[in-house]
Amino acid sequence: xxxxxxxxxxxxxxxxxxxxxxxxxxxxxxxxxxxxxxxxxxxxxxxxxxxxxxxxxxxxxxxxxxxxxxxxxxxxxxxxxxxxxxxxxxxxxxxxxxxxxxxxxxxxxxxxxxxxxxxxxxxxxxxxxxxxxxxxxxxxxxxxxxxxxxxxxxxxxxxxxxxxxxxxxxxxxxxxxxxxxxxxxxxxxxxxxxxxxxxxxxxxxxxxxxxxxxxxxxxxxxxxxxxxxxxxxxxxxxxxxxxxxxxxxxxxxxxxxxxxxxxxxxxxxxxxxxxxxxxxxxxxxxxxxxxxxxxxxxxxxxxxxxxxxxxxxxxxxxxxxxxxxxxxxxxxxxxxxxxxxxxxxxxxxxxxxxxxxxxxxxxxxxxxxxxxxxxxxxxxxxxxxxxxxxxxxxxxxxxxxxxxxxxxxxxxxxxxxxxxxxxxxxxxxxxxxxxxxxxxxxxxxxxxxxxxxxxxxxxxxxxxxxxxxxxxxxxxxxxxxxxxxxxxxxxxxxxxxxxxxxxxxxxxxxxxxxxxxxxxxxxxxxxxxxxxxxxxxxxxxxxxxxxxxxxxxxxxxxxxxxxxxxxxxxxxxxxxxxxxxxxxxxxxxxxxxxxxxxxxxxxxxxxxxxxxx
Numbered sequence: 001x002x003x004x005x006x007x008x009x010x011x012x013x014x015x016x017x018x019x020x021x022x023x024x025x026x027x028x029x030x031x032x033x034x035x036x037x038x039x040x041x042x043x044x045x046x047x048x049x050x051x052x053x054x055x056x057x058x059x060x061x062x063x064x065x066x067x068x069x070x071x072x073x074x075x076x077x078x079x080x081x082x083x084x085x086x087x088x089x090x091x092x093x094x095x096x097x098x099x100x101x102x103x104x105x106x107x108x109x110x111x112x113x114x115x116x117x118x119x120x121x122x123x124x125x126x127x128x129x130x131x132x133x134x135x136x137x138x139x140x141x142x143x144x145x146x147x148x149x150x151x152x153x154x155x156x157x158x159x160x161x162x163x164x165x166x167x168x169x170x171x172x173x174x175x176x177x178x179x180x181x182x183x184x185x186x187x188x189x190x191x192x193x194x195x196x197x198x199x200x201x202x203x204x205x206x207x208x209x210x211x212x213x214x215x216x217x218x219x220x221x222x223x224x225x226x227x228x229x230x231x232x233x234x235x236x237x238x239x240x241x242x243x244x245x246x247x248x249x250x251x252x253x254x255x256x257x258x259x260x261x262x263x264x265x266x267x268x269x270x271x272x273x274x275x276x277x278x279x280x281x282x283x284x285x286x287x288x289x290x291x292x293x294x295x296x297x298x299x300x301x302x303x304x305x306x307x308x309x310x311x312x313x314x315x316x317x318x319x320x321x322x323x324x325x326x327x328x329x330x331x332x333x334x335x336x337x338x339x340x341x342x343x344x345x346x347x348x349x350x351x352x353x354x355x356x357x358x359x360x361x362x363x364x365x366x367x368x369x370x371x372x373x374x375x376x377x378x379x380x381x382x383x384x385x386x387x388x389x390x391x392x393x394x395x396x397x398x399x400x401x402x403x404x405x406x407x408x409x410x411x412x413x414x415x416x417x418x419x420x421x422x423x424x425x426x427x428x429x430x431x432x433x434x435x436x437x438x439x440x441x442x443x444x445x446x447x448x449x450x451x452x453x454x455x456x457x458x459x460x461x462x463x464x465x466x467x468x469x470x471x472x473x474x475x476x477x478x479x480x481x482x483x484x485x486x487x488x489x490x491x492x493x494x495x496x497x498x499x500x501x502x503x504x505x506x507x508x509x510x511x512x513x514x515x516x517x518x519x520x521x522x523x524x525x526x527x528x529x530x531x532x533x534x535x536x537x538x539x540x541x542x543x544x545x546x547x548x549x550x551x552x553x554x555x556x557x558x559x560x561x562x563x564x565x566x567x568x569x570x571x572x573x574x575x576x577x578x579x580x581x582x583x584x585x586x587x588x589x590x591x592x593x594x595x596x597x598x599x600x601x602x603x604x605x606x607x608x609x610x611x612x613x
Contacts, residue, residue: 093596
């Protein structure tokens with residue numbers, strides 16, 4: 001549908017917005033807080049939109065941009081994010097473009113001319129490009145319908161993804177008076193929301209806060225014992241499916257990707273140390289092919305709109321709940337069941353705390369980072385439902401009043417706990433008697449009575465605590481240490497090579513004034529109950545049609561140079577298989593089928609359906 005037709009067909013009203021939703025995007029009803037956000041923009045008001053990944057944030061500004069006079073400007077932090085959204089919009093018949101460093105001079109000039117002529121519905125730019133004097137001069141010479149600031153949490157200096165360029169975006173309020181601005185993010189605590197509104201100078205913004213709950217995602221955390229073996233066991237449930245495995249270092253990314261290939265998986269590395277060409281090719285394969293696993297640092301993920309990612313695995317601990325939520329949110333964007341799986345151990349805790357403590361940031365910032373890390377560690381160690389505290393961290397209260405979710409490891413396989421008071425006192429005594437100068441490995445050797453060279457060197461076999469902990473295995477003692485660090489009874493001193501040090505909280509425990517129960521680590525937790533959400537299986541009698549529809553989509557995607565999901569999502573193919581439309585009008589009634597895609601691809605999919613009648 002052309003830009004002129006859109007402006008002629010729909011006035012800036014919610015009735016017009018619903019018509020665009022149906023005719024362009026192929027959906028019959030708004031979801032969550034979309035309607036409130038769109039309504040605010042159509043009225044010319046600022047808005048702060050907070051919706052979970054996959055919640056449909058982009059429609060909140062795309063529809064007003066199509067209805068209001070002028071071009072919508074979308075501030076986006078990543079090239080991949082721009083390209084993905086522009087590609088999808090063009091498939092819908094919307095004239096959209098981006099300006100970034102990947103374009104040649106001639107291509108950029110063509111886009112500028114389309115902008116000046118009023119043909120463009122949406123233009124995507126990075127914040128640093130937008131704030132260049134020549135770009136601002138260009139935009140002040142054209143009609144701007146709306147300014148959308150995507151991934152708005154990047155403005156937060158307390159956040160996990162801070163971008164310096166975002167701080168200057170408050171200038172847009174005075175440079176474009178009367179133009180509604182919309183800040184959007186999937187990840188923001190109440191404090192971060194206030195910071196976004198303040199730093200971007202939003203004028204009494206309409207708050208459109210959707211729930212953070214992703215009920216289709218099953219959360220699970222295991223103690224790290226043999227990470228590769230644990231990952232192999234987990235991936236055995238996901239053969240033939242796409243997913244992401246996150247690691248902390250580039251070296252580990254390369255090693256795990258190579259190892260997974262040796263295990264028969266189609267795995268590719270992704271990190272900032274690879275060439276731009278390699279990163280682009282690996283991302284293209286992940287988006288365009290089935291069953292590709294990306295092994296990545298946090299350099300990968302933002303703006304990835306692949307709907308059928310069935311799992312996100314963490315082999316190392318993220319640095320905060322915000323990071324964890326955003327990274328796991330890349331799974332199951334299509335609403336189908338997905339797994340968020342993580343292993344972590346004491347070394348992860350030590351490493352991340354050392355990173356925080358050794359940074360050059362101010363002490364206030366370090367305290368804030370420690371608080372965020374502690375919140376994540378506490379969440380890892382809880383024994384009750386994981387979903388409730390995860391939502392509570394972001395200020396969200398579930399509609400069911402806080403009942404157990406039934407779809408996390410703690411709900412499906414409640415962990416056992418044990419009275420660890422005496423064991424903890426022995427551990428604290430060993431830390432104290434050895435002078436609070438040694439790391440976990442040496443303290444465990446002392447507790448077990450192991451005659452190591454270091455024990456002999458420091459004559460620790462003569463201590464009263466030597467050998468008093470033989471009732472527990474080394475792995476159990478490491479679990480005790482990990483949990484005591486998380487609970488604040490012990491801290492790790494980065495200035496003394498990870499030495500364990502007592503805290504003021506240790507004293508009442510040592511004196512026997514408090515009792516302590518710890519979770520009992522299970523080597524191989526088994527989820528005994530089925531998750532609440534079950535993946536929609538294709539009936540055997542429909543398998544041939546399903547495979548034919550997917551093959552049709554694959555051929556079209558290859559012809560167009562697009563990822564298959566940009567043509568149609570799996571959910572749309574499922575509806576084709578279920579309802580088997582025989583006319584274009586009937587196909588238009590399916591979710592995700594708009595007018596432009598119907599005209600481009602409708603007959604080809606109808607032919608497939610007719611062949612399987």
